[in-house]
Amino acid sequence: MVRSVLRTLANLLLPPVCIVCRTRVGSHGLLCGACFAKIDFIAPPICDRLGVPLPYDAGSPSLSAAAIAEPPVYDRAHAVARYSVTMRELVQGFKYRDRHEGMPLFARWVARAGAELLADAGLIVPVPLYRSRLWWRRFNQSAMLAQSVARLTGVPADCFLLKRVGRTASQVGLTHDQRRRNVAGAFKVDDAAKARVRGKNIVVIDDVITTGATAEACARALKRAKAARVDVLALARAVEPTAFVL
Structure with a gap:
């Protein structure tokens, strides 16, 4: 009863609004119908x-056709929506x-x-940030998402297993080849952590898949550590390769 009263008071002081357009909605952390329809x-x-x-x-x-012509290092990738x-x-x-009110919805x-990817996964691993970027941003959005998904699904998350060992330039504006070169060798699994990877099906979580270069670099590091399978899961997909069925 106390929680219900406090929730009612909080909603009076801070009415729930759409996390995109700020229109009034029924509960916190949701989208209005118009914004939801645009996803x-x-x-x-x-x-x-x-x-x-x-x-x-x-x-x-x-x-x-793209998967046939140039198979990715990772095994499978799924994303929630196009990056529109x-x-x-x-x-x-x-x-x-710092708009984190949508985290439960995103998860x-x-x-x-x-x-399908999480059904037989043994571990969830977020794409890590380099330490200086993490200090500047104060949080890793992929790690927050990974932990939330872990709580929902019961698949354990390890936010420290995969490390970013090189400071890379921003990927924004780079071509596919430039992105691939930019993140080459940027990730690793320490020797002490390899036992946690060996033989496991791992799901890597990121916010956006653009060309897939970052996902492939993470998958390469995990497969070198003897992961059985590496899949990738993201909130959005920015670039869609040619999609003719073969």
């Missing part, structure tokens, strides 16, 4: 490797403007989008 959720059929939408369902396995206007506002507010979305 372009990624739904089947999708490429079994890259997780990008396909024009039609060709049965299983379904692979895009509303999703970009959500991610950038979360990442750069539910990610857990739902990655249900």
Whole structure:
């Protein structure tokens, strides 16, 4: 009863509003109907490797032309939605403007989008930040998301297993090849931590998959440490490779 009274008082002082447009909504941490309708959720059929939408369902396995031409280092990738206007506002507010009120919603979305990947996962690992960037930003949005998904699914998260050992330039504005070179060798698993990786199915969590270069660099480091499988799960996908079904 006390909690109910306090919640009512809090809602009177700080009425719940949409986390994008600030329109009044029924509960905190939600979107209004208009903003929710603008999110372009990624739904089947999708490429079994890259997780990008396909024009039609060709049965299983379904692979895009890009996945056939250049298979990724990671095994599978899924993302909640395309990185369109509303999703970009959500991610950038979360990442750069300390807007964390949407975290429970984001975690539910990610857990739902990655249900197949998480079903037999042994460990969730976030994409790490370099220590100076972590100090400047004060938090790692991927680690926060990983911990929230872990609480929802029961799959343990380890936010310190994968380390970023090199300070890389911002990936914004770089081509696919430039991004790949930028993060080459940027991640590692310490020798003392390799026993926690060996033989496990690992899900790497990031906020956005752009070209996949960061995800591949993380997967390469984890596979060198003898992970059985490495999948990638993200809130959004910014770039969709050619999606002809083969």
